[in-house]
Amino acid sequence: MQQTVYLQLEDGSCYEGKSFGAPLDGDRVGEVVFTTAMTGYQETLTDPSYFGQMVVQTFPLIGNYGINASDFESEKAHLSAYIVREWCPQPSNFRSKTDLDTFLKEQGVPGIFGVDTRSITRRIRERGVMNGRLTLRKPEAPDALSLSGWKIKNAVSSVTSRSVRQLPSGLSRFHVVVWDFGVKHGILRHLQSLDCSVTTVPAGASAEEILSLSPDGILLGNGPGDPRDNPSIVAQLALLCRSRIPIFGICLGHQLLALANGADTEKLKYGHRSANQPVRDLLTGRDYITSQNHGYTVKNDSLPPGCSLRFLNLNDGTCEGLSYEAFPGLSVQFHPEACPGPMDSSFLFEEFVAMMAERRTSICH
Known part of the structure; x- marks a missing residue:
């Protein structure tokens, strides 16, 4: 009734x-x-x-x-x-x-x-x-x-997986460890479509535990809440950056990677939640329509040396993606896997795969 x-x-x-x-x-x-x-x-x-x-x-x-x-x-x-x-x-x-x-x-x-x-x-x-x-x-x-005083609490710990999980896979070129802060299935499916074997680990995993899985690359997934509510994750992520294993951050993962490298975040007035947000790739000058769901952003004026703005929101000028000089890393605020939305930026998964291939080649030589 x-x-x-x-x-x-x-x-x-x-x-x-x-x-x-x-x-x-x-x-x-x-x-x-x-x-x-x-x-x-x-x-x-x-x-x-x-x-x-x-x-x-x-x-x-x-x-x-x-x-x-x-x-x-x-x-x-x-x-x-x-x-x-x-x-x-x-x-x-x-x-x-x-x-x-x-x-x-x-x-x-x-x-x-x-x-x-x-x-x-x-x-x-x-x-x-x-x-x-x-x-x-x-x-x-x-x-x-x-x-007015109410606040979302224990956001990431409420949605993360509880144990390490190996996703079914056939022949694979690379092994990707996905740090699960509430990762969407679409991200996992996209990695599998590029012949990557995928292991997900809970948000509470340590850098040592992640490295023990011998990843070719590490993907930091999306998730809820204020990124600054996760200091222990940021500390472990800073350790992972020193390993020089390729890292790809998406949404919350992007914000956490920025924090781990000395940048800062802030809350947006009403966030970006839509399937038609325009962003510009400052590396190529090309514009893309993206799917987004976030209420926080990395502050443009907080970027430390070695951390470069790569993607910019064309509506409000906020940070939509970063590249990193100290290690092979890329992070974006939007969702390149869409689900729902346009697939314009799905090529970023291929960039991540290329980073893993380049690292493997350098190790072999």
């Missing part, structure tokens, strides 16, 4: 809607963010980077092609709540196995629909990302004050 539910933001604004998905049992609190992607809601729901967040879909109709397990980016949904204008109860797609409402119920994720999602988006764009509460009781304005 649909219930009347309320979304309250920390600035005191309140939106009334109807419930769908998992029944709301008490209040649900999270950081309210928006994504402008028109498709790919399945990937959004199962992206670990959304841990602790309430996601607003700006596109008005969500769920029209249903849910299928093939498009999951992890084993489950990670967001705190789902906010849509309208959801489709009768999806039409030959791959669909269930509808959005049923999936959210199975995953324990409450949703609210019938709200003006573009009004919410405008408010966040103007005032910045803020916390929100999904509740069954109509809030009083003073309640909003209690939301």
Whole structure:
């Protein structure tokens, strides 16, 4: 049965809607963010980077092609709540196995629909990302004050794998160790498509444990939360950089690699969450449309010697990628594997493979 539910933001604004998905049992609190992607809601729901967040879909109709397990980016949904204008109860797609409402119920994720999602988006764009509460009781304005101090905690440790895992593979050219901070399946699939054998290790792994696996390359995956909340990972990563094994960082992995090399990060006003963010490769001058999901960025004016800006966001001039002189390294803020979104920048995986090949050649000679 649909219930009347309320979304309250920390600035005191309140939106009334109807419930769908998992029944709301008490209040649900999270950081309210928006994504402008028109498709790919399945990937959004199962992206670990959304841990602790309430996601607003700006596109008005969500769920029209249903849910299928093939498009999951992890084993489950990670967001705190789902906010849509309208959801489709009768999806039409030959791959669909269930509808959005049923999936959210199975995953324990409450949703609210019938709200003006573009009004919410405008408010966040103007005032910045803020916390929100999904509740069954109509809030009083003073309640909003209690939301401002809420913060996502234990983000990476909540979504990382619990043990070392070797992915099935046939003949492979290179062995890549993926440091799992909440890595998406699409990243792992892309590595496998380039004939790489893949081993994932938990976020709590040490540099010594990673090196003991004899990797040809190390990939730092995406994940949720503030990168500066992970000082132990940054310290271990600094040790890995000295090994001169090729390192490729994506999203949170990019931010952590920058921190390990002396750069700094900051929170964006409302983040980049869409499938159409334009970036420029300063090495070639070419522009690419990219898929992005992040609320933090590396500060351009914090880059130390030996750390060079390679990719730049054409909307706001923020850092979208770095190259490193002290070791064979590359990191990008966007998602070259897409999932969802354009594959314009997937060539970066091939650059990573080329770095591993070059290192192997240098060792052999």
